[in-house]
Amino acid sequence: MARATDTPDTTTDAAVLRLRRVSHTYTGRRRRTTVLKDIDYALERGTLYAILGPSGSGKTTLLSLASGLDTPTSGTVSFDGRDLKELGLGRYRNKHAATVFQQYNLLTYMTALQNVTCAMEITGTRPTSGSRRARALHLLEQFGIDRAMATRNVLRLSGGQQQRVAIVRAIACDVDILFADEPTGSLDEDTAQGIIDTFRALAHDEGTCVVVVTHSQALAARSDRTLVLRKGRLTEQPKTR
């Protein structure tokens, strides 16, 4: 059962990722900024989550803690009941979680195809049939990146094309959780809808836990659960049907 309360949960449940009393403070030279305050939340498999919140409210910070890029100032993040620090942040990131970064973070000395196959290798993803290369080319093609573009250095692609490569790099990997930080910011409406269809299918058909940060209410409306981050607190927005 997913919840956003302050009460620690001791029951066994379907949670794949659990945040317990997570707070995060950035310490600068002059001042400290507490971005996240006492966040308790359990994410489940097979569910598409949308996270909304004003710019600067801490959405990217929350994803960086949930995806094992950073550790909270206090509180714990656990995957399948194991604290990420015990599991190992690198191991968690390499084997269990994939991220579409807000700034894409593609490897700029590689082609689009190499970016995708490299991520598949790191996560140990093996396609059910055919090679990694063939699978990567097929997925890229589905997202409008043809072979000529796929074999070009990623810096020679447009912003929207790079964003799609970043999305393919994440969805090509066989992981338990997929995080996407404003993954449709540079895309037109139709392409954005296609991306959400893909995320929904990953959650509902493959059982992946998919967490998407967005500013789009329309996109959030197509999630299973919508969370709102505001003033350091995470609350669930009831679904209007």
Ligand SMILES: Nc1ncnc2c1ncn2[C@@H]1O[C@H](COP(=O)(O)OP(=O)(O)OP(=O)(O)O)[C@@H](O)[C@H]1O
């Ligand atoms: N490395 C850092 N050092 C200091 N402060 C930071 C750092 N990263 C983020 N912040 C601050 O933390 C707050 C939250 O930033 P964050 O990037 O998580 O917001 P966001 O909700 O993702 O915003 P946006 O919608 O604009 O992407 C902001 O006030 C930001 O200035």
Ligand SMILES: [Mg+2]
């Ligand atoms: Mg952000």
